[in-house]
Amino acid sequence: xxxxxxxxxxxxCSIKIGGPADYFCQPKNVSDLxxxxxxxxxxxxxxxxLGAGSNLLFCDEGFKxxxxxLVKGLDWVRVVRTKVTxxxxxxxxxxxxxxxxNKLGGLEFLVGIPGTIGGAVVMNAGAWSKEIxxxxxxxxxxxxxxxEKVFKRKNLGFAYRRSVLxxxxxxxxxxxxxxxxxxKSVILKxxxxxxxxxxxxxxxxxxxxxxxxxxxxxAFAGKLIxxxxxxxxxxxxxxxxxxxxxxIVNLGEAKASDVIKLMSRVQKAVKIKLEPEIVII
Ligand SMILES: Cc1cc2nc3c(=O)[nH]c(=O)nc-3n(C[C@H](O)[C@H](O)[C@H](O)COP(=O)(O)OP(=O)(O)OC[C@H]3O[C@@H](n4cnc5c(N)ncnc54)[C@H](O)[C@@H]3O)c2cc1C
Numbered sequence: 080x081x082x083x084x085x086x087x088x089x090x091x092c093s094i095k096i097g098g099p100a101d102y103f104c105q106p107k108n109v110s111d112l113x114x115x116x117x118x119x120x121x122x123x124x125x126x127x128x129l130g131a132g133s134n135l136l137f138c139d140e141g142f143k144x145x146x147x148x149l150v151k152g153l154d155w156v157r158v159v160r161t162k163v164t165x166x167x168x169x170x171x172x173x174x175x176x177x178x179x180x181n182k183l184g185g186l187e188f189l190v191g192i193p194g195t196i197g198g199a200v201v202m203n204a205g206a207w208s209k210e211i212x213x214x215x216x217x218x219x220x221x222x223x224x225x226x227e228k229v230f231k232r233k234n235l236g237f238a239y240r241r242s243v244l245x246x247x248x249x250x251x252x253x254x255x256x257x258x259x260x261x262x263k264s265v266i267l268k269x270x271x272x273x274x275x276x277x278x279x280x281x282x283x284x285x286x287x288x289x290x291x292x293x294x295x296x297x298a299f300a301g302k303l304i305x306x307x308x309x310x311x312x313x314x315x316x317x318x319x320x321x322x323x324x325x326x327i328v329n330l331g332e333a334k335a336s337d338v339i340k341l342m343s344r345v346q347k348a349v350k351i352k353l354e355p356e357i358v359i360i
Contacts, residue, residue, distance in 0.1 A: 080104055080111045082118065082145075088137040091129060091148060093193060094329050095286040096338065097137025097360075100127075100146040107152050109252055113225040116250070119145040120224075127360060128250050130198030131170060134289055135358040138335045142360060150195050153252060158183070161258050162216065167197030167251045171204075175270065184261025185214055187269035191277040192289075197251040201244045202356075203237050207273060212237030219253035220244075227252075240293055240356055282320040286329040291342060292353040300353055301325035307348040314341040335359075 082104050088097030102124060106112040119126045125144035129135075132150075153166030156177045163183065165174055171189045174196055178186060188209040192199065196211075203212045215232045222228060228249070236243035244251065277283070292300040304310070304324035312319045313330075315337035320326040327338055339359070346353050 080106060088141055092132030092135060092137060093286060094136060094288040096329060096333055096335050098139050098141030100142045102145040105148045105152055112221060115147050116225045130195035131193055133193045134198060134202055135360055136288060136335055136338055137360050149197055161260060162255060163258055164253060164255045165196050167195060167254060169196050171196060171199060179263060179266055182261055182263050183258040184266050185258045187266055188273055190270045190273045196254050200251055200254055201242055203240055203242045214256045216255040216257045218251055220249035220251050223248050280323055282322040282326050282328050287326045288357045290325045290356050291327050292325055293356045295351050303349045303351060304345055309345050309348050312344060317341045
């Protein structure tokens with residue numbers, strides 16, 4: 080496995096923003112991942128784990144440490160009846176294709192979320208009143224010293240866009256899910272419906288990081304931002320999407336500092352406290 084120097088992080092996230100990583104690698108398997116953890120340990124480098132980069136904002140200065148990109152690396156799916164075990168780098172789109180083939184239902188709501196299963200579990204990704212945490216049976220992680228641990232769902236503290244994994248240094252390597260048998264036609268119908276709803280509401284095709292703020296209790300962040308008159312608000316090339324006010328889009332050369340300024344303008348304009356959903360690195 081190669082360790083690249085000064086890799087531009089804008090190439091590795093959906094909003095296309097971010098300076099260079101001091102060191103960058105893409106493990107193909109758990110053994111490579113353990114090597115990467117040891118490499119960082121020896122050089123005393125902080126580690127940042129990257130999935131598909133679809134829910135984060137890298138800063139303009141980049142990352143002073145080792146970025147370990149897992150998407151498409153730990154990329155396997157194993158199905159035994161209704162138990163599905165996946166490597167954490169598997170994209171949700173690939174997982175869904177597999178579930179359709181195996182006639183397993185439950186996760187249709189994930190269609191259109193451009194992340195990995197590892198990132199989805201850390202963020203407890205969800206849509207249309209469902210969350211991935213509901214379907215997790217257990218996960219495998221590596222700790223800072225490269226040792227394996229297993230966590231059952233009850234110990235993962237899943238809540239709205241939250242899990243205990245956001246507060247510690249574990250690397251998720253494997254996720255086991257409990258699903259249910261369904262009919263292919265039913266799964267496909269649900270996927271089509273969810274995708275159509277998404278297409279009608281979100282600025283697909285323009286670089287973004289998904290929902291910028293969490294929904295406050297009993298309200299929708301997008302509606303509050305729109306009512307505060309922020310749709311279309313712009314700092315540099317960062318703009319509050321005209322299509323969905325809880326998305327910030329990169330119109331070309333936006334910097335992380337533009338996005339952060341724009342986020343704080345939105346937070347000031349909205350009366351209720353808005354907490355960021357995107358992870359700022
Ligand atoms: C157009 C668009 C639509 C979206 N729609 C939705 C939606 O409907 N619902 C929703 O919840 N989200 C949505 N998102 C956000 C995002 O796609 C999800 O949160 C996704 O699950 C994140 O996965 P990722 O692999 O991209 O994670 P990243 O963005 O790469 O990482 C997110 C966080 O998880 C950590 N992480 C990632 N993988 C691991 C791992 N294996 N081990 C430990 N830590 C890890 C990272 O360090 C980071 O802190 C959307 C994003 C976009 C761009």
